[in-house]
Amino acid sequence: MPGHTDDVSLVTRSAEVQQQLREHIVSQPADKFAGKPWQLVQEIEQFANEKRLPMIFRSAKISTSKTFLETVEPKPKTVVEFGTFVGTSAVAWAAILQEFHGADAKDIKVYTFEFDEKVAAVAKDIIKAAGLDHIVEVFVGPGSESLKKLVAEGRLQPGQVDVVFIDHWEKFYLPDLKLVEELKLFHVGSVALADNTDMPGAPDYLAHVQKGGEGPVKYESRSLKSQSSHGPSIVEASRITAV
Ligand SMILES: C[S@@+](CC[C@H](N)C(=O)[O-])C[C@H]1O[C@@H](n2cnc3c(N)ncnc32)[C@H](O)[C@@H]1O
Structure with a gap:
């Protein structure tokens, strides 16, 4: 959240660059990214670097996360993501689910939550460019509210969530993980992945998963190190061992 003038100008600049990214992607020939999600992820990253x-x-x-998910059995089908931003990871999760279950699989799904309406609109266009909008659904608003709504509507059933990816603001990491626990969405073998636990850090979240949880939901957690050349390099991967 913007705390002073520099933060505000950074946020404004980021919003402009998000729109430039959208234009950059949607202005390319339709067949450049349709059915080629990894090409799209690469293009976003190159654009983000430049x-x-x-x-x-x-x-x-x-x-690193894909390699970890390859060890999970049965292979994940339902991913819930907190923090869509421009849709990079949402596209990647959908691509991974397609690799696990086939491009035509009907029962694979990524539910992704973003509270900034404008960046959510960018993500929707990017996800569409990859031809993945039948798998990835973007919900606008606080992730906690979107998740509760999905459960209330019966679109997410107890024990249905195979992977939770947590990549929004760090103060929400633990409350939103606990919400997933309370809604009984995990099953034994589900996985919680969290980005940025090393920097800027989410100490209360990390303590919770690394001590194995507090309630009936138990975790076995590992800090996966990637060869990232940009900033933080850890993804915290926590297997659910009891519910
Ligand atoms: C680090 S970015 C996510 C990056 C994204 N996973 C990607 O790969 O492009 C964090 C995003 O989470 C959003 N966000 C922060 N708190 C949120 C909340 N409580 N609910 C939903 N979205 C939130 C922010 O607006 C921001 O777009």
């Missing part, structure tokens, strides 16, 4: 667009989940960490 234009200094921060915050995207970069390919080094995507690769």
Whole structure:
């Protein structure tokens, strides 16, 4: 959140660059990214590097997370993501689910939450460019409210969430993880992945998963190090061992 003038100008600049990214992607021939999600992820990252667009989940960490998810059995089908931003990681999760279950799988889904309406609109266009809008659904508003709504509507059932990816503001990491616990969305073998636990850090979240949880939901947690050349390099991967 902007705390002083420099932060405000950074946020404004970031908003401009997000729109430039949208234009850059949608102005390319339709067949450039349709069905080629990894090409799109690469293009976003290259653009982000050139234009200094921060915050995207970069390919080094995507690769580390993918390798980890390959060890999970049965293979994940439902991903819930807190923090869509421009849709980089949402596209990557959908691509990974397609690799696990086939491009035509009907029962794979990524629910992603973004409270900034303008950046959510950018993400929707980017996800559409990859032809993944039948798999990825973007919800605008606080992630906690979107998640509760999905459960209230019966679109997410107890025990249905295979992967939770937490990549929004760090103060929400633990409350939103606890909400997933309370809504009983995990099953034994589900996974919680969290970005930026090393920098800027989410100490209360990290303490919770690393001590194995507090309630009936138990975790076995590892800090996965990636070869990221940009900023933080850890993804915290926590397997759910009891619910
Ligand atoms: C680090 S970025 C996410 C990057 C994204 N995963 C990607 O790979 O492009 C964090 C995003 O979370 C959003 N956000 C922060 N708090 C949120 C909340 N409580 N609910 C939903 N979105 C939130 C911010 O607006 C921002 O766009």
